[in-house]
Structure formats: C-alpha cells, structure tokens
Amino acid sequence: MDELLQEFISETQESLEALAGEVVAWEADPSDRERLDAIFRFFHTVKGSCGFLHLPRFERLSHAAEDVLSDIRSGERCPDAATVNAVLSIMDRIAQLTHAVAVGAPLAQEDDEHLVAALAMQEVECVPLDVPGQPDAPATAHRQRSAQAAPRTIRLPLALIDQLMNGVSDMVLARNELARQLRDRAGDPALEGAFERLSSCVADMRDAISRTRMQRIDRLFAAIPRTVRDLGRELGKQIALTLEGGDVEMDREMVEMAVDPLIHIVRNSIDHGIETPERRRALGKPETGQLRLEARQSGNQIVIEISDDGAGIDTARLVEKAIAAGCLTPQAAARMSEAERIDLIFQPGLSTARAVTAVSGRGVGMDVVRANIERIGGAIGLDNQPGRGLRITLRLPLTLTIIPGLVLRAGGLHFAIPRAAVVEILHDNNEMLRIGAVGGAKIVTIRNVRHSMIDLEDVLGLDIPAQSGPRTIMVVRSASGLPFALGVSAVENHEELVIRPASPIVMASGIYAGMTLPDNGKPMLLLDAAGLARNASLPEIAENPIEAKAEDRADAKNDVEMIAALRFEELSGERRLLQLSLIERVEELETHLFGQSGDHAFVRLSDRLVPVINGRHGFAREAVSALRLRDGVREAYYAVAAVLDIVQMPIVPDMITMQGNLSGVSVVDGEHLEVVNPFALFASLPEEPLGHSRPGRCVLADAQDGWAREILAPLLRHAGHDVLIGLPDGEALDPRDIVLCTTSDAMQAADILGCRAVQLRAAQQPSGPQDASIYRYDQPALMAAIAGAG
Numbered sequence: 201m202d203e204l205l206q207e208f209i210s211e212t213q214e215s216l217e218a219l220a221g222e223v224v225a226w227e228a229d230p231s232d233r234e235r236l237d238a239i240f241r242f243f244h245t246v247k248g249s250c251g252f253l254h255l256p257r258f259e260r261l262s263h264a265a266e267d268v269l270s271d272i273r274s275g276e277r278c279p280d281a282a283t284v285n286a287v288l289s290i291m292d293r294i295a296q297l298t299h300a301v302a303v304g305a306p307l308a309q310e311d312d313e314h315l316v317a318a319l320a321m322q323e324v325e326c327v328p329l330d331v332p333g334q335p336d337a338p339a340t341a342h343r344q345r346s347a348q349a350a351p352r353t354i355r356l357p358l359a360l361i362d363q364l365m366n367g368v369s370d371m372v373l374a375r376n377e378l379a380r381q382l383r384d385r386a387g388d389p390a391l392e393g394a395f396e397r398l399s400s401c402v403a404d405m406r407d408a409i410s411r412t413r414m415q416r417i418d419r420l421f422a423a424i425p426r427t428v429r430d431l432g433r434e435l436g437k438q439i440a441l442t443l444e445g446g447d448v449e450m451d452r453e454m455v456e457m458a459v460d461p462l463i464h465i466v467r468n469s470i471d472h473g474i475e476t477p478e479r480r481r482a483l484g485k486p487e488t489g490q491l492r493l494e495a496r497q498s499g500n501q502i503v504i505e506i507s508d509d510g511a512g513i514d515t516a517r518l519v520e521k522a523i524a525a526g527c528l529t530p531q532a533a534a535r536m537s538e539a540e541r542i543d544l545i546f547q548p549g550l551s552t553a554r555a556v557t558a559v560s561g562r563g564v565g566m567d568v569v570r571a572n573i574e575r576i577g578g579a580i581g582l583d584n585q586p587g588r589g590l591r592i593t594l595r596l597p598l599t600l601t602i603i604p605g606l607v608l609r610a611g612g613l614h615f616a617i618p619r620a621a622v623v624e625i626l627h628d629n630n631e632m633l634r635i636g637a638v639g640g641a642k643i644v645t646i647r648n649v650r651h652s653m654i655d656l657e658d659v660l661g662l663d664i665p666a667q668s669g670p671r672t673i674m675v676v677r678s679a680s681g682l683p684f685a686l687g688v689s690a691v692e693n694h695e696e697l698v699i700r701p702a703s704p705i706v707m708a709s710g711i712y713a714g715m716t717l718p719d720n721g722k723p724m725l726l727l728d729a730a731g732l733a734r735n736a737s738l739p740e741i742a743e744n745p746i747e748a749k750a751e752d753r754a755d756a757k758n759d760v761e762m763i764a765a766l767r768f769e770e771l772s773g774e775r776r777l778l779q780l781s782l783i784e785r786v787e788e789l790e791t792h793l794f795g796q797s798g799d800h801a802f803v804r805l806s807d808r809l810v811p812v813i814n815g816r817h818g819f820a821r822e823a824v825s826a827l828r829l830r831d832g833v834r835e836a837y838y839a840v841a842a843v844l845d846i847v848q849m850p851i852v853p854d855m856i857t858m859q860g861n862l863s864g865v866s867v868v869d870g871e872h873l874e875v876v877n878p879f880a881l882f883a884s885l886p887e888e889p890l891g892h893s894r895p896g897r898c899v900l901a902d903a904q905d906g907w908a909r910e911i912l913a914p915l916l917r918h919a920g921h922d923v924l925i926g927l928p929d930g931e932a933l934d935p936r937d938i939v940l941c942t943t944s945d946a947m948q949a950a951d952i953l954g955c956r957a958v959q960l961r962a963a964q965q966p967s968g969p970q971d972a973s974i975y976r977y978d979q980p981a982l983m984a985a986i987a988g989a990g
Contacts, residue, residue, distance in 0.1 A: 208249050209302045215242050216295050217422045223291070224425035227284040236279075239287070240269040246294065257297060257312060264316045265290045281433075286318040288426070358452070361412050368406045369698055375402050413453070417495045417502070418446035420455050424466055424493060431470045438477055438488040439470060445495030450502045450598055457576050458504075458596060461569045465506050465592055466491070468566070473510030473590055483587075485509070502598055507591040513584045515541040522547060542584050546570050574677075575730075577603060577620040605697040605716065607724070608672070610655075610688040611662025614724050616697055616716045621729040623677050625691055627670040634870070644673060644685040645870035651675060653685040654736045656727075659711065665689065676729045684738050699726060711735050765849040766827070767873065769842045771819075777849050777866060778876040784828045784835070786843055791819040794839075800886050803837050805920060811836045813881045814861070831882050835920070838881070849875065897922040898986060899933065899955070901941045908942055912960075912976070919983065938986055942976070958985045 219242055226235040243266040250259035265287055271277040293315055300306065375398065382395060421443050432439045474489035481487060490509045495502060515538065522528040522544050533541075548567040573580050573594060583591040597603055597620070604619040626633050626646065634645045635653065642653035653673070657664045667689060674686045697716040702725065706712055713728040764780040793804045794812065801812040803826070813829065813836045827838040853864025853875045861884070863877035898916045900908045903926030913923045927939070939957040960976040961967075974981045 205301070209298055212246060212294070212298050213302070215245075216291060216298070217419060219291065223284060223288055224429045227279065227281070227429070230279045233273075236269065236273060240266065240273060243269065243290075255297075255301075258294060261290050261294055261312060261315065264319050268319045283319070286315070289315050289318060356412075358413075361409070364409050365413070366700060368402070368409050369700060371402050372406065372698075375399055411449075413451050414449040415452045415455050416446060417448045417450060417455065417504075420450075420458055420462060420495075420504075421446055421493060423459065423463060427463055427466055428470065428491060431467060435471065436476055437470065437474055439474060439491050440488050442490070442492040442494075444493070445504075448495045448497050448502060450596065454502070454576065454596055454598075457572070458578075458594070461572045461594070462493075462504070462506070464566075464569050465594075466493075469506060469508045469510065469590070469592075473508045473512065475511055497598070498595075502596045504594040504596065505591055506594075507589060509589040512586040512588060512590045513542055513545060513582070514586065515544075515584070518542075518544050542582055545582070577618055579620075603697055603699060605695065605726070606691055607693040607695065608656075608674075608688045608691045611657040611660060612665055612689075613662070614692070614722070615656070615727050616724045617674075617676070617727045617729065618713075619694060621676055622674055623683055624675040626673045626675075628673055628687070629670040630673075633673060636870075642685075643870075646673075646675065646685075648869045650870050651683060651685045652736075652738050653687060654732070654738070655687040656732075657687075659732055659735055676732070682733075682738065684733060684736075686732065697726070702726075709735075761851045762848040763851050765847055765868075765875075767844040767847050767868070768827070768840045769844060770814075771824075771839060771841045773841070774874060775844070775871070776862075776874045776876055777847070777868070778827070778838075779878055780846060782829050782831065782878050784830045787826050787828055787837075788823050789826050789837075790823050791821060794819065794824075808920070810920075811885050813838045813884060829878075829881065831878075834882065834885060836882070836885055849873075897924050897934065897937045899924045899927065899937050899939045901927050901939050901957075902943055903927075905942050907976070908940070912940065915979070916986075921986070958982070 219239060222235050222238055226232055226239065229235075243262040246262040247259055247266055250256070250262065268277065268283065268287070272279050272283070277283070293310075293312065378395065379399075382392065424443065425441060428439050428441045469491055474491065475483065475485070477487035480489065492505075492507045494505045494507075497503075519528065519533045519536070519541055523530055523533060525547075527547050528544070545566050570580050573596070576596065578594060578596040581593040581595075583593070585591075605616045606619055606622060607614055607616055609615075624646070628635060632647050636643050636645070642655075644651050644653040655664060656662075669690075672688050672690050674688060674691065675683055676686045677683045699714045699716055701707070702712055702715040706725065707714075709731075711728055711731040713726045713731070716724050716726050765777040766780050766783055767775065767777055769775050789803060795802055795804065797809075801815045802809040803812055812826075819839070825840050825843055827840060827843075829836050829838055847868050849866045849868055853866045855866075856864040858864070858877070861877055861880045863875050863880075865872055866875050867873075898921045900913060900923065902908050909925060913925060916923050924937075933939075933955050935955070937955055939955050941957055941959045942962075944959075959973040960982070961971070961973040962976060964975050964977075966973065974985060976982075
C-alpha cells in the first residue's frame with residue numbers, strides 16, 4: 201500500500217508541474233480540445249486513484265473539477281476566466297495536499313467548500329466547442345497517436361542513478377590503471393584489441409548513465425505560464441508569452457536550482473519592465489507586451505535568454521535610488537559609465553519600485569539572483585535598451601557532475617578548482633602585480649586594483665615548498681564574496697572533471713566542494729572558492745556593512761580635489777610625491793657642479809650659484825637628475841635618484857604629519873607615498889642668494905613682436921632668467937633689469953626708463969660701424985650682453 205501511495209504522489213506531482221502551463225494555454229485558446237482533454241484526464245485519474253487509496257479530500261476536489269470540465273467538453277459551459285481561476289485553485293490545493301502526504305506532514309485544515317463553490321459560478325453563456333456529429337473524434341485520434349508514440353518509461357530513485365554514476369567512475373579508474381600496466385609490459389595485439397573494446401564500452405556506459413540525469417528544460421519552464429497569467433491579471437497587464445527550446449536537456453539538479461532565479465527574473469520583467477496597456481498606447485506600442493524565454497545549448501553550457509519589449513532599466517532612477525540608499529555618492533555617480541549604472545541593479549537592498557507591494561519594492565532581488573546563478577557556476581548578463589526592453593542572459597553549466605576545472609599544485613599536493621571561479625592567472629614576478637602587507641595580511645595590487653591575498657598552503661596548514669620558478673597568483677571569484685587572490689605553487693592543467701561527494705569529515709571543513717576523478721586515476725579534492733574566502737575571513741560583498749562603508753570612503757576620497765604630482769625616487773631610496781606645478785623642468789647635471797658653502801649646498805650654473813634644497817652635494821655617479829623648482833621669485837634644485845611618472849594626488853594628504861620637509865602620506869595606485877612639503881622646502885633656503893647677486897629680469901620691450909614672444913622668451917627662460925613681456929605701464933624697472941628691443945622706438949623708450957638696453961637686429965651683418973646692435977640669433981653675444989648688465 202505504501203508503494204502504491206508513493207507512486208500516486210510521484211505521478212500527481214509530475215502531472216501538476218506539466219499541467220500548470222497547459223491550463224493557461226487552454227484559457228488563451230478555448231477551442232484547443234487536446235489540452236482540455238489532458239486536463240480532464242488528470243482529474244479523472246486522481247479521482248479514480250483516491251477512492252482506492254482512501255483519500256477523500258483528493259476525491260472531492262478532483263470530482264468537482266472533473267464535473268465542470270465534463271460540462272465544458274460537452275459544450276454546456278464556457279471556459280471563462282472565473283472557471284479557469286477555479287480550476288487552478290483546485291490544482292493548487294491538490295498540490296498542497298500532495299506535498300503534505302509526501303513529507304508525512306498533517307494535511308492542511310482549510311475549508312475546501314469555497315473552492316468547490318467557485319467552480320459552480322458561470323460568467324457568460326457560450327456555444328458548444330464540439331463539431332456536431334463528431335464530439336470526440338479529434339480527441340480520440342489524438343489519444344491513439346499519443347498511445348502509439350508514447351515512450352516506454354520506468355521510474356527510478358535519483359540515489360540509484362547517482363550510485364550507478366559512481367560505479368562507472370570507479371570503472372574508469374580501473375580501466376586507467378589497467379592501461380598503465382599494459383603499457384609497462386610487452387604489447388600483445390590481441391590483448392590490446394580487447395582492452396580497446398572494453399574502453400569503448402566503458403565510455404559508452406558512462407555517457408548513457410550521465411544522460412539518465414538529464415531532463416528536458418520544459419520542466420524549468422513549466423511554472424512560467426501560470427506565473428505570467430496570475431501576475432499579469434494582478435497588475436492589469438496584457439502579456440503574450442513565448443517559450444522556445446523546451447527540448448534542450450540539462451542535469452536534473454541544475455533544473456531544480458535554476459527554477460527560483462528564473463521565476464524571479466520573469467516577475468521582475470512583468471512588474472518593472474512591461475507597461476500597462478494605457479501606458480503602452482501612449483508610447484505607441486501594442487497593448488499586449490511580449491515576454492520571450494528561449495533556451496539553447498552552447499558547447500557545455502545552457503544559455504537561457506529572457507527578453508521583453510517593456511521600458512527597460514531606468515538607469516537615472518537606479519542611480520537616484522543608489523544615492524538615496526547611501527550606496528553611491530553624487531560625484532561617483534557622475535563618473536560612472538552606462539554599464540556601471542546598469543550593474544547597480546545587482547546591489548543588495550536596491551529596488552527601482554516606487555512603492556512596496558506584494559510583488560516588489562523590498563530590495564530583495566537581483567543580487568540574490570546573481571548569487572544563486574554564480575553559486576552553481578553560471579553567469580548573468582544584461583542588455584538594456586531604455587524604452588524598448590531588456591534582455592537578460594543566463595549561462596548555466598550543462599551539469600554539476602561534470603565541470604571544466606583547473607588542476608593546481610600547492611604544498612606538494614594536487615587540487616582542483618572550477619574554471620568558472622577563476623578570473624585571471626598571473627605569476628608573482630609579473631610587472632603588473634605588486635604584493636604588500638598591511639596589518640599582517642597580504643594585499644596584491646594588479647593593474648591598480650587591490651585584492652586580499654591568501655596562500656592556499658596557509659589555509660590548508662601545509663608548508664610552502666621552495667621552488668626555483670615564480671609562484672602563481674590566481675584571482676578567484678566566489679559567489680558570495682569579493683574577488684581575492686589565491687597563491688599556489690603552479691597551475692598544471694585544465695580538463696573536464698567528474699565530481700563526486702567527498703567523505704563527511706572532509707566536507708565538514710567547509711573549504712571543499714567534493715572530490716574529482718581525473719583521467720590519471722589519482723583522486724583530488726575540489727576546492728570551494730566561497731569556502732576558502734570564509735575560512736580566511738575575507739570580506740563579503742553584500743552582507744558585510746564594514747565593506748560597504750569602506751567603499752563609501754573610497755568614493756569620498758575620489759571626490760576630493762586632486763592635483764598633478766611628480767612621483768620620484770629619493771637618492772636614499774624612498775619614493776615620494778612633489779606638486780608638479782612647482783617643477784620648472786628636470787635636468788641631468790654633472791656631479792662636479794655641486795658644492796657646499798657652510799651649511800648650504802649649491803650647484804654651479806653658467807653665471808651663478810643655485811641652492812640645492814635637500815642639501816646633497818656629493819654623489820657616487822658622474823651625473824645626477826635634479827628637479828628645478830621655482831616659487832615665482834626664487835629657484836632651487838632638488839637632486840633625485842630617478843623620476844618615475846606623473847600621477848594625481850589629493851591636494852590634502854590622506855595622513856598629515858608635517859615633519860621636516862614632509863607634509864604627510866598619500867595613497868596613490870595602492871602605494872603609500874610621502875608627500876614633500878613645498879613651503880618647508882623654500883623656507884629652508886638661505887636668506888640671500890649664493891654667489892653673485894640676483895640677475896635682473898629680461899624685459900622684452902616689443903610685446904607685439906611674435907619672434908620675441910615665441911622664440912626669444914623661451915630661450916631666456918631656459919637659461920634661468922625671469923622674463924617680462926612688454927614695458928610696464930607706470931611702473932619703475934629695477935636697475936638690474938635689462939630691456940631687449942627689436943625696434944628703435946622701443947630702444948628710445950628703454951632709455952627714458954633709465955635701464956640698460958640691448959637692441960637686437962634681424963640682419964646678420966651690422967648696418968655700419970656705429971651699429972651696436974646684436975644679431976638676434978647670436979646666442980653667445982646675447983647671453984654675454986645680458987650677463988654684463990647684471
């Protein structure tokens with residue numbers, strides 16, 4: 201009796217899954233007699249079995265539905281919306297009771313009378329659906345064809361299928377061991393031929409048993425029509441549903457794990473995407489929205505696309521909600537690309553719904569969907585077309601029992617990791633990678649992006665072996681945490697891995713997802729990326745508020761005013777920053793030009809001595825790089841070991857110290873750099889210039905002369921002179937200033953100001969013996985004239 205009851209429960213549950221969509225399709229096309237007959241046969245079968253198994257509630261409910269469907273078949277009643285609702289309610293109640301019986305729970309005590317009474321209500325009159333004279337001919341013919349074409353089936357427990365799969369995997373290992381022994385011995389052609397036939401049979405058996413776990417994706421789609429119908433009516437929307445690819449097969453376990461994410465996406469498409477008929481009319485769209493689900497196989501993946509012709513994602517509103525929720529700052533939002541804005545839909549606690557309803561608005565949504573999809577090795581992508589619709593693409597592995605994986609070595613042992621969890625693989629000697637330590641924890645910076653780092657040996661309690669080559673750094677993405685870097689000895693191979701459960705004591709550690717049987721016959725443990733992250737106490741994406749606050753602080757840092765700075769290396773080896781606007785240029789100076797006078801270092805130029813701010817005057821090299829600094833009045837040099845690059849740094853350091861010539865520490869590209877204090881630099885200069893007195897300015901009297909502005913002025917500045925273009929209006933010149941003139945009128949004006957003046961001519965030869973002008977391209981004569989005027 202128990203076996204019969206279990207058989208009845210299994211058949212009823214399977215029929216209910218398949219019929220949910222059939223009832224909705226029958227409502228859309230009441231003339232579809234085949235679907236009506238299928239629904240009628242379900243209730244008739246349940247009613248017949250219930251009497252024998254003594255299930256009176258099942259019998260009463262199914263008998264009431266059977267009577268109504270019989271009236272519809274005979275044309276005495278019309279399958280209106282109220283009738284379909286009542287039939288669906290009966291099916292829901294039977295499903296609840298079936299589940300209670302299956303798990304051994306007490307049956308729900310709800311009153312069934314209102315469900316039976318709802319069946320008796322009739323909204324409209326209708327005409328018979330049958331063709332006169334041939335009431336049951338199409339249905340009879342269909343049943344005959346179905347009976348002839350129906351495949352022979354048998355129901356088996358899933359545990360038995362798993363046991364068979366494990367047995368075949370053991371056979372594969374035994375075959376591999378036999379192959380190695382045959383290779384070590386003298387070859388026997390007859391024996392080798394028999395072994396090849398055995399190998400072929402084992403491979404075929406392995407494929408056949410793997411297919412027994414496969415199931416048509418129709419089962420994944422079974423609940424979609426009912427969901428679309430009920431939610432569309434609740435929201436007052438008209439939706440045309442299209443399902444394609446139901447014959448695609450995938451692992452039964454994958455089907456079960458993908459149902460909830462798919463239902464959630466469909467509900468979102470109806471609630472947030474497809475507009476009401478009134479809104480669609482105003483936008484020039486058909487009143488009926490289109491929702492399409494399509495499945496196909498692509499290699500070892502199942503691709504499911506859910507698309508609609510609704511409004512798409514309003515990224516502007518999404519950003520507003522993110523800012524209001526404190527997930528984003530307005531300044532950071534202004535710098536986001538469109539793809540980054542769309543990705544906000546996966547932020548936890550974020551919803552674009554304008555009000556909290558029974559359907560949506562509570563912020564529990566796409567973040568959970570993505571986590572569930574990634575947890576089974578899948579991926580989710582969005583193609584947003586505002587105003588025209590949204591397409592969501594799910595990529596799921598074909599099976600959880602055979603997955604692509606990487607074989608890695610750590611601590612002298614081999615392990616496997618799912619390939620889908622690995623983002624990038626690098627070596628620790630790569631120039632794009634830097635490894636540092638903060639607070640006892642490792643941090644790796646890859647292309648200016650920082651990741652937490654752990655060594656697999658440390659997590660597993662193994663010794664890190666010495667090796668001649670570089671170690672491998674893997675960037676790993678877990679379903680529930682931030683990407684992190686995993687250090688291993690090497691990644692040795694990639695192959696398709698057969699996954700089996702590991703022993704309970706191994707799985708209890710929380711860092712393994714099972715064991716795998718590669719073709720070399722040596723069992724390996726399969727690492728769980730999320731388990732490694734949890735074991736190492738790495739931060740989580742959605743659930744860790746500390747991480748969210750850290751991200752907010754990072755965004756706030758991006759909002760501060762930034763200035764250009766030169767990153768350089770001191771002669772003592774430290775890497776520091778200096779405000780770029782103070783640096784006039786970088787020069788290579790010979791070391792014999794540097795010297796010291798008392799407590800002050802200097803460098804000797806052509807006509808003067810210039811202070812060296814950092815006090816260096818002796819070097820162990822023939823030439824040294826020097827930064828030529830100027831504050832607008834005074835100049836100085838700063839000797840450095842190397843100039844690295846130009847970066848952006850905050851105008852106020854991240855940490856202020858104000859010690860010596862340093863003002864604090866700033867983090868640039870993940871590196872902690874000391875910031876040189878320009879105020880302290882110039883304050884440390886001697887009060888009077890060293891050597892000769894400061895030369896006067898070079899005043900270019902002809903302000904409109906393009907040659908003087910574009911050619912002469914840069915030359916003078918490169919030689920270290922202050923340049924003033926144009927004679928000052930109503931301002932006296934310093935006696936040390938020298939006026940450079942290209943016309944006789946400017947020369948007369950300079951004489952009036954009482955300054956020394958040098959006249960420049962365009963011709964190479966002077967006009968006569970009395971011509972004291974200088975050829976403007978005679979640089980030595982020009983510089984000598986300026987130096988003599990100082």
